[in-house]
Amino acid sequence: MNTPQLFESLATKVWPMARRFARISRRCRGCILSERHSTFISGRCPICASGSGESKVVSPMVPHAERQRFDAIVRGYTRGKRYDALFLLSGGKDSAYLLHRMRTEYPDLKLLCVTVNNGFMSSVAVANAHDVAERFQTDLLVHNASIGEFARVLRDAFLSLNGCGSYGVVDKADGDLIFATGRALAREMGIPAMIAGLSWVQLEQIMGITTFEMTEPAGPHSLFPLAVWRTGEQEIRQAVRDLRLMRPGSDSPVVSNSELILAMSVIDVLTLGYSSFEPEFAQLVREGKTDRQVWLHTFELLEFAATRGLLNKDLRRGLSKLGLTPEDVMKKELP
Numbered sequence: 001m002n003t004p005q006l007f008e009s010l011a012t013k014v015w016p017m018a019r020r021f022a023r024i025s026r027r028c029r030g031c032i033l034s035e036r037h038s039t040f041i042s043g044r045c046p047i048c049a050s051g052s053g054e055s056k057v058v059s060p061m062v063p064h065a066e067r068q069r070f071d072a073i074v075r076g077y078t079r080g081k082r083y084d085a086l087f088l089l090s091g092g093k094d095s096a097y098l099l100h101r102m103r104t105e106y107p108d109l110k111l112l113c114v115t116v117n118n119g120f121m122s123s124v125a126v127a128n129a130h131d132v133a134e135r136f137q138t139d140l141l142v143h144n145a146s147i148g149e150f151a152r153v154l155r156d157a158f159l160s161l162n163g164c165g166s167y168g169v170v171d172k173a174d175g176d177l178i179f180a181t182g183r184a185l186a187r188e189m190g191i192p193a194m195i196a197g198l199s200w201v202q203l204e205q206i207m208g209i210t211t212f213e214m215t216e217p218a219g220p221h222s223l224f225p226l227a228v229w230r231t232g233e234q235e236i237r238q239a240v241r242d243l244r245l246m247r248p249g250s251d252s253p254v255v256s257n258s259e260l261i262l263a264m265s266v267i268d269v270l271t272l273g274y275s276s277f278e279p280e281f282a283q284l285v286r287e288g289k290t291d292r293q294v295w296l297h298t299f300e301l302l303e304f305a306a307t308r309g310l311l312n313k314d315l316r317r318g319l320s321k322l323g324l325t326p327e328d329v330m331k332k333e334l335p
């Protein structure tokens with residue numbers, strides 16, 4: 001059992017009881033944000049406290065006209081050439097679900113799945129990408145050629161953290177390079193569109209956009225269907241399970257995600273007191289798009305384990321892939 005699997009198992013089986021006795025920071029009664037993130041007002045974070053006492057806000061509906069526009073754009077790319085769209089397949093549950101839906105709803109759209117390996121992809125994620133591409137009879141290109149470039153970019157990102165959250169620095173640098181790699185491939189191969197499984201929350205928080213598309217003069221036209229469909233996380237997990245799109249036990253984001261995410265999360269907890277991934281999940285909880293308890297327990301256990309030094313070995317291993325040590329990245333000693 002590797003650390004993410006062990007973590008997942010502890011979070012669901014042991015932590016629900018153990019958390020009562022563990023000393024960790026308080027978390028918002030509405031979402032999951034830690035009190036280390038912002039000052040609470042009667043047990044709630046400022047965002048939940050300002051929301052008329054309701055913890056759930058409804059995720060804004062995407063207007064019908066916008067959905068139709070998305071549909072027309074996608075259909076417009078069905079041209080009968082070799083590939084109509086490059087599909088960024090990460091090996092995680094969101095992109096597996098997305099590929100299933102795109103193949104079901106747009107069977108004539110010819111997709112080239114591309115898995116961009118950043119050097120941190122787990123073997124589970126690579127295997128899942130392979131399985132799901134085969135399942136939906138799409139071509140798959142595993143792009144390993146940029147691993148060296150990823151190492152340089154990620155190393156620089158870690159070194160420029162300076163106590164800031166890694167979500168907006170390291171994770172963003174990783175996402176940006178994956179995108180740039182996909183875009184360059186699409187341009188070289190004359191593929192007009194690119195499809196990726198970012199959620200509307202990620203688009204908003206990482207890219208600063210509130211629509212389902214991104215255009216560039218040199219192409220391709222980037223499309224984010226989840227921003228139109230607004231499928232909740234539990235719904236995606238359920239569909240992935242029902243359709244058996246992932247290997248058993250690998251549909252959890254903690255398990256299918258990379259050592260990189262773990263390293264980022266541990267550094268965040270040790271420097272900020274919380275993981276900078278928490279606001280994304282807090283927003284999904286507020287919108288009723290994910291299970292509060294799953295993420296509450298996950299982030300609580302992460303805080304507990306990281307502050308007790310239980311993840312030091314994983315942190316060292318992750319960073320050593322970039323030729324870094326925790327001491328290079330943080331101005332403080334490990335617990």
Ligand SMILES: [Zn+2]
Nearest residue numbers: 028031045048
């Ligand atoms: Zn809150």
